[in-house]
Structure formats: structure tokens, C-alpha cells
Amino acid sequence: MVRPTVRSSLRSRDSSSTSTGPDARERIKDCCRKLVAFMCTQVGVGGLVVGYSIVGAFGFIMIEKQNSIVDPDCYRYPIQRMYADILWYRTAGDQTVNIFNRTAFFVVSNNILRELQENFTAAYLKKSCNIGMTSSEQWSFPAALMFCLSIFTMIGYGNLVPRTPWGKGATVMYAVLGIPLYVLYFLNMGKILAQTFRWLYTNLHECTGQRKPGQRITVPSTACLWVIFGYVLVGSIMFAQWEGWDLLDSTYFCVTSLCKIGMGDFIPGWTLGESTESSHTKLVINFVYLLLGMGLIAMCYNLMKEDVYVKARELKEQLDHAMDAAHHQMITCCRSKSLV
Secondary structure (H helix, E strand, O other): OHHHHHHHHHHHHHHHHHHHHHHHHHHHHHHHHHHHHHHOOHHHHHHHHHHHHHHHHHHHHHHHOOOOOOOHHHHOOHHHHHHHHHHHHHHHHOOOOOOOOHHHHHHHHHHHHHHHHHHHHHHHHHOOOOOOOOHHHHOOHHHHHHHHHHHHOOOOOOOOOOOOHHHHHHHHHHHHHHHHHHHHHHHHHHHHHHHHHHHHHHHHHHHHOOOOOOOOOOOOHHHHHHHHHHHHHHHHHHHHHHHOOOHHHHHHHHHHHHOOOOOOOOOOOOOOOOOHHHHHHHHHHHHHHHHHHHHHHHHHHHHHHHHHHHHHHHHHHHHHHHHHHHHHHHHHHHHHHHHO
């Protein structure tokens, strides 16, 4: 009597496991679909871009900190060779100074070396190169974060570059995967910011009483240009105060960065003699400024495209109306001539 009950219980377990197995798989597939759908939304893409930057920053730090060689580009500056030639020619080459006269020799040499020191310091205050820093010191987390941003946004500053073979290979793979992700972010973020700005602009028209019943409100291109101008102006003033740049240099940095030109001659947080904490803070704020700014550019692109489309359609309607009027006038004229 015991064996049938055992067999029946085993059968019931097998049947329950077979019945719940496909359901579990379907639930997993459904969760995966929901996760992919969420990642394609505006919030999901934004979080994915930030997460991709953070993961990439930690990865490049692990790879590049193995290289302990000081960056050689910090010593390949033409000003050193130029002043070495000046020192040689003015003290010994053209024999303008009697090398047996110690006082005259030291006076000329000290003047040349003092001028070299002043110009060398001024040059490195403008350039984004930290003298004598090892790879371990250069690859801090904020610096690596900015490096990752410059890769997948295609800015490419060039102030911080991988030196190891593994780092160069990882950069290639990181760019191949990151650029499509950035394009998705650009499109989605532009769409949601355009909807938000359009809603604000429409409500503003309703509050001022300028909107007519049944009228479709489109954001004019001039408003988009003012938004970009204001964002660049805020960034220019902020970076000029932080870095001690003049307003032209700061505006030059903002425009070349947001347009993804990426000259790399001006970068916040890489000033010579600056404290590490202040430098890291500026790099993180620069990361946020550029990421948000590219979203605003995507927003303005969507709004300006809609404005151009509406104006082109209105122009087409006006041309069609003018053509119909001209055709009707021509027919009327022909009929009047035939009657005469």
C-alpha cells in the first residue's frame, strides 16, 4: 500500500516541475524584456551611460596603473630646445661673451635661464600636462571618468592617453561599444528634453494669452539658439573663475568641447600646482557639464528640426495656394479672350 502512494507523489512532483518549468522560463524572459525596454527609455539610457563611464574608469585605472613610467610627453616641449640653443649661441657659439669672464658669463646665463623658467611655467599653466607625474598619479578616478567621456562622445582631448598595449586595445573596444550607446543617449535625451521645453513654451504662451484656439505652438529656432548661448555663457564664466582663464579662452573651451572638436589645450582640473581635491572636483563637474550640455544640444536639434519642418510645410502650402490662384487667373483670362 505504501508503494503506490510514493509513486503517485513522485508523479505529482514531476508533473508540477514540468508545469512550472516553462512558466519560470517565461517569467525570466519577461523580466529580460522589461529590463531591455527600461534601458531604452530616457532614464535607463542616462543611467546606462553613467554606469558605462564608471565601469570604464575603473577598468582603465586597473590597466594603466601597471605602467609606472613617467609620461615622456611632459618633457618634449620645444621651448626647452629653443632656450638650450639660445644659451649655447649667446655664451659660446657666437663668442659674444668671454667665457673666461665669470661675472659676464653668469649674468648672461642667469638671464637666459630666468626667462626660460618664466616662459616654461607660463606654458605649462596653459597646457594640460602635469610635470613628472607617474601613470598611477595621472589615472585618478575623475581623470579616468573624463577620459571615458572623451572616448564615447568622440571629443578626444588627448591630454590623457593609454600607454600600455592592453590599455590601447581596451580603448578600441570601449569606443566601439560606447559610441552607439552615446548615439542612443543623444536621441532619447534630446526627445525628452524637447518635450519638456515644448510644454514649458506652450504654457508660457497660454499664460500670456498669445495662443489662439486650435493653434499649434512650435518652439522657434531663435529660442533654441538662446538656450545654447546661455549654457555656453554659464560654462564660460564658471570655468574662467575656476581656472583663471580669460573669457575668450573659457568660451573657446566650452564651444570646442560641446561641438566635439576637442582640441585638448584647455581642460579644467589639469592646472599646474593645483590641489588634488580641487582638481578632482573640477573634473567631475566638467563631466556633468558636458554630458548635460550634449543633451541640450540634442534637444535644440529636435526643436529646430520641427520648426524647420513646420515652416517648410507652410511655405509649400503658400506656394500651392499661389499656384492655384495663378492657374485660376490664367483660365479666367483665356476664357475672356475666347469670348471676345
